[in-house]
Amino acid sequence: MALLATKHVGVSFGGLRALDQVDLTVEPACVTGLIGPNGAGKTTLFNVVCGLQETNAGQVLFDDADITKLKAYERARRGLARTFQRLEVFGSLSARDNVLTAAEIHKSWSHDESDPEAVTEELVERIGLHDVADEQADTLPTGMLRLVEVARALAARPRVLLLDEPSSGLDEHESDVFAKLLLDLAGEGLAVLMVEHDVPLVMEVCTTIHVLDFGKMIAVGTPAEIQSNADVQAAYLGGATGNGDA
Amino acid sequence: MDELTRLTIFGLVTAAIYFVAASGLVLTYTTSGIFNFAHGAIGMVAAFVYWELRFNPEGPGLSTPVALFLVLVVFAPLFGVLVERVLIRNLQGASLATTLVVTVGMLAFLIGVAQTRWKPESRVVRGFFEPDDVPILGVNVTWHDIITVIVAVAVAVGLRLLLYRTRIGVAMRAVVDNRTLAGLNGAQAHRVSALSWAIGSSLAALAGILLAPTLGLEIIALTLLVVNAYAAAMVGRLRSLPLTVVGAVILGLLVNYVPNYLPKLFEKDTLPSWLTGINNSLPILMLFAVLLLLPQERLGGWQARAGRRVRVPSFAQSLLGGAVLVAGAVLFVAVLGDDGVSIGDVSFTTQRLGLALAFGLIILSLVPLVGYAGQISLAQMTLAGVGAFVMAKVAADGSPVGLLAAMAIVGAAGGIIALPALRLRGLYLALSTLAIAVLADNMFFPQKRVFFTGSLEVDRLDLGFIDFESDGAYFVLLAIAYALAAVFVLALRRGPFGRRLLAMKDSPAACATLGLDLTRTKFAVFAVSASLAGLGGALYGGLRVAVGGQDFSMVQGLPILLLAVLGGIATASGALFGGFFYALLIILSADIKSIDSLVLFAPGLVGITLGRMPEGVVPDLADRSRRLLARLRSGPDPAVVERREQRAALAALDSDIPLGAPLEPEQVQALDARLGTEEVTPVGVAGD
Numbered sequence: 047m048a049l050l051a052t053k054h055v056g057v058s059f060g061g062l063r064a065l066d067q068v069d070l071t072v073e074p075a076c077v078t079g080l081i082g083p084n085g086a087g088k089t090t091l092f093n094v095v096c097g098l099q100e101t102n103a104g105q106v107l108f109d110d111a112d113i114t115k116l117k118a119y120e121r122a123r124r125g126l127a128r129t130f131q132r133l134e135v136f137g138s139l140s141a142r143d144n145v146l147t148a149a150e151i152h153k154s155w156s157h158d159e160s161d162p163e164a165v166t167e168e169l170v171e172r173i174g175l176h177d178v179a180d181e182q183a184d185t186l187p188t189g190m191l192r193l194v195e196v197a198r199a200l201a202a203r204p205r206v207l208l209l210d211e212p213s214s215g216l217d218e219h220e221s222d223v224f225a226k227l228l229l230d231l232a233g234e235g236l237a238v239l240m241v242e243h244d245v246p247l248v249m250e251v252c253t254t255i256h257v258l259d260f261g262k263m264i265a266v267g268t269p270a271e272i273q274s275n276a277d278v279q280a281a282y283l284g285g286a287t288g289n290g291d292a
Numbered sequence: 293m294d295e296l297t298r299l300t301i302f303g304l305v306t307a308a309i310y311f312v313a314a315s316g317l318v319l320t321y322t323t324s325g326i327f328n329f330a331h332g333a334i335g336m337v338a339a340f341v342y343w344e345l346r347f348n349p350e351g352p353g354l355s356t357p358v359a360l361f362l363v364l365v366v367f368a369p370l371f372g373v374l375v376e377r378v379l380i381r382n383l384q385g386a387s388l389a390t391t392l393v394v395t396v397g398m399l400a401f402l403i404g405v406a407q408t409r410w411k412p413e414s415r416v417v418r419g420f421f422e423p424d425d426v427p428i429l430g431v432n433v434t435w436h437d438i439i440t441v442i443v444a445v446a447v448a449v450g451l452r453l454l455l456y457r458t459r460i461g462v463a464m465r466a467v468v469d470n471r472t473l474a475g476l477n478g479a480q481a482h483r484v485s486a487l488s489w490a491i492g493s494s495l496a497a498l499a500g501i502l503l504a505p506t507l508g509l510e511i512i513a514l515t516l517l518v519v520n521a522y523a524a525a526m527v528g529r530l531r532s533l534p535l536t537v538v539g540a541v542i543l544g545l546l547v548n549y550v551p552n553y554l555p556k557l558f559e560k561d562t563l564p565s566w567l568t569g570i571n572n573s574l575p576i577l578m579l580f581a582v583l584l585l586l587p588q589e590r591l592g593g594w595q596a597r598a599g600r601r602v603r604v605p606s607f608a609q610s611l612l613g614g615a616v617l618v619a620g621a622v623l624f625v626a627v628l629g630d631d632g633v634s635i636g637d638v639s640f641t642t643q644r645l646g647l648a649l650a651f652g653l654i655i656l657s658l659v660p661l662v663g664y665a666g667q668i669s670l671a672q673m674t675l676a677g678v679g680a681f682v683m684a685k686v687a688a689d690g691s692p693v694g695l696l697a698a699m700a701i702v703g704a705a706g707g708i709i710a711l712p713a714l715r716l717r718g719l720y721l722a723l724s725t726l727a728i729a730v731l732a733d734n735m736f737f738p739q740k741r742v743f744f745t746g747s748l749e750v751d752r753l754d755l756g757f758i759d760f761e762s763d764g765a766y767f768v769l770l771a772i773a774y775a776l777a778a779v780f781v782l783a784l785r786r787g788p789f790g791r792r793l794l795a796m797k798d799s800p801a802a803c804a805t806l807g808l809d810l811t812r813t814k815f816a817v818f819a820v821s822a823s824l825a826g827l828g829g830a831l832y833g834g835l836r837v838a839v840g841g842q843d844f845s846m847v848q849g850l851p852i853l854l855l856a857v858l859g860g861i862a863t864a865s866g867a868l869f870g871g872f873f874y875a876l877l878i879i880l881s882a883d884i885k886s887i888d889s890l891v892l893f894a895p896g897l898v899g900i901t902l903g904r905m906p907e908g909v910v911p912d913l914a915d916r917s918r919r920l921l922a923r924l925r926s927g928p929d930p931a932v933v934e935r936r937e938q939r940a941a942l943a944a945l946d947s948d949i950p951l952g953a954p955l956e957p958e959q960v961q962a963l964d965a966r967l968g969t970e971e972v973t974p975v976g977v978a979g980d
Binding site: 096097098117118119121122123126127128130134135136137138139143144146147148150151152154155162195198199201202 | 795801808809
């Protein structure tokens with residue numbers, strides 16, 4: 047049974063169907079990819095899953111429970127955390143305090159024994175924020191802020207991590223390091239769902255890939271299956287398989 | 293004559309006035325993105341100017357059409373354009389707190405000017421063609437009323453035609469949708485904005501003049517037209533004019549039906565005393581109902597701006613600062629005694645200087661709320677009033693229980709009155725706290741058991757082994773209270789709660805997805821802030837010995853927010869600076885005859901000028917001195933260098949300026965003007 051799933055989710059903005067009967071499953075201990083052209087509805091689906099967007103139809107299931115009606119913070123407390131494509135960093139706090147705040151929020155309701163400061167230091171090291179940890183966040187470059195958001199999300203101790211275009215703004219080397227990090231996290235049992243435009247990265251780290259186009263899920267499969275899927279080729283990858291940055 | 297028919301006709305007439313006022317508000321808000329708190333105040337001033345021109349026995353005694361022409365077509369639009377040019381244009385992209393402070397400053401300023409120019413006396417504005425009337429459906433309706441309705445219909449039709457049938461109207465709507473894009477397509481956002489402020493100001497003036505015959509030339513009552521207009525406009529979420537008509541009609545009928553029918557529900561057809569003041573409060577009650585029925589806003593990111601980082605003092609530093617303040621107060625009293633010092637005609641007694649600390653404490657209560665959490669309250673003085681009331685009732689002998697009760701009760705009250713607003717953000721929240729302040733003025737403070745029409749005696753603290761009866765001792769007590777509160781607020785900032793508040797200000801969406809219950813957090817910060825305001829109010833009451841409702845009115849509360857932002861809304865030293873500034877204004881106005889109105893309009897003036905120094909004076913001065921030091925040590929000012937580089941980039945992309953040529957002073961000026969208003973990235977490059 048999947049850890050996170052959406053069933054026939056539909057969202058309309060006025061006359062526009064942003065999502066139409068969308069089914070998605072996310073398994074623990076692996077990285078699941080969500081790709082599709084611009085405007086396909088990927089971020090909307092993320093917002094639906096984490097409770098920032100109401101649905102017109104369908105359900106969101108987490109750990110076998112229906113969480114469709116729960117508020118964003120209640121879903122977070124069940125174990126969902128995310129990053130944002132349009133960054134939502136706490137700009138007036140330092141990079142370290144961004145992470146620390148998340149760890150403190152987690153501790154405030156979970157009453158777990160861990161020390162937020164220690165959790166923060168560990169994540170700052172692990173994500174590679176050490177050199178910029180004391181800088182005020184809104185002075186940092188975009189690529190670094192994406193990592194701050196990843197560290198902050200991890201500080202909430204999620205069971206499912208939703209990443210919205212985490213690698214944009216990273217250079218090739220940073221991107222490789224990031225790929226390794228994702229595989230490590232999955233190796234520890236975390237479920238990762240990732241929206242990403244960097245197709246080589248997606249092909250490298252994802253076990254399963256979902257393809258969204260015009261609000262409809264047009265394909266689900268392994269990287270190899272997706273690569274050979276004619277619908278996907280037509281809708282999205284087209285000539286872009288070779289160079290990645292579609 | 294059928295009573296319902298009569299009330300309905302008058303209700304529609306009232307609705308017509310509210311619609312005229314509300315449409316101006318909607319027009320300026322949608323086209324410039326700035327909510328004009330001074331909308332009613334502009335109408336108020338216009339009504340007085342109309343009186344001067346038309347009815348003042350010592351005035352020119354112009355005929356009605358000429359006076360109307362001068363006010364509606366000359367004075368009001370010019371004022372609107374002036375405001376737009378001088379104030380509003382600078383505010384594009386500024387934070388909500390800044391835009392709010394500027395228009396609230398204008399509101400306070402106009403009230404101050406009016407109070408200075410038009411001291412209370414009996415003034416009459418007659419309606420048009422009074423006293424002739426015409427029977428309609430058996431009801432005698434004055435020509436003034438008929439004209440009012442015709443004018444409202446004309447305004448509605450005129451605005452519709454303007455927005456949908458004219459070039460500039462289409463540009464107005466385009467600017468609302470996407471300012472940058474509209475600009476790239478040739479719409480002149482500034483001209484559009486100026487026109488909408490001119491029309492908005494004229495509509496406010498029209499509403500003021502239409503309302504004056506029935507309401508009378510009352511400064512505050514006319515100014516509060518903004519609340520009525522806002523209640524009507526909120527039905528259309530400040531956007532839709534047709535829904536604003538609906539809102540105006542509901543409100544117009546409500547204010548005519550309720551005073552007539554509500555008393556009939558009670559014995560002897562009279563309202564019970566706790567409902568006194570409900571008639572004036574109907575727009576506010578309607579407003580709360582609309583706010584509660586509105587769907588909750590979707591969580592989005594706060595418009596995060598790269599702000600200056602305000603240095604947070606460590607615990608030791610804040611303790612030291614507090615100790616210096618207390619030691620200074622003790623030294624002052626020890627050397628100069630209770631009567632303090634006189635400089636010329638101005639006497640600085642300890643009681644008067646105590647005002648600085650008491651106001652400073654009330655201003656400090658805004659630091660966690662506005663400075664950290666980014667929530668805005670215009671009701672802080674109201675909460676202080678509740679604190680003084682609790683102190684007077686609970687601690688008749690000055691027992692410390694009174695202070696604790698004031699903090700606890702006001703803290704709870706602050707949380708509760710914030711409840712309807714907790715689902716809302718920014719502007720709506722600010723407006724609903726303003727409404728709460730007005731509601732308290734109308735319905736709570738005048739209650740027999742509260743301040744009634746006079747004042748309540750507030751005893752000074754008495755700890756048993758030591759009392760604070762003398763002015764000097766009380767001054768020291770206030771210094772201790774301020775120091776402790778400041779240490780507490782700064783400790784809050786350094787701890788998890790403070791981080792959470794800043795995080796919530798920067799990104800509510802991210803906080804929610806990390807598991808933070810935003811409603812609870814907002815409730816907590818409102819309660820903490822209210823509790824501090826309650827303490828401040830209780831101590832302020834003791835300082836003044838006797839206080840009444842007028843000491844804590846909505847109008848008294850405006851300088852509190854304005855001076856909080858003046859000092860620097862996120863700092864404890866800034867709050868103290870604000871308190872001293874306010875006390876100084878009060879003292880100077882009291883002792884120097886020639887500037888006795890200073891305290892009335894100076895805070896407003898301060899608010900207006902804050903648009904240019906949004907982080908406040910104290911952080912700004914600190915920043916300037918740091919920059920100066922840095923320059924002395926290591927060459928040119930980084931800000932200047934940055935501006936020079938930006939200018940050079942813009943010049944290089946401007947085909948009119950030859951590459952590499954030194955810039956003429958006019959060119960520098962022109963480039964700087966562009967840098968102030970538009971992105972540096974030019975269109976040609978972005979399109980590559």
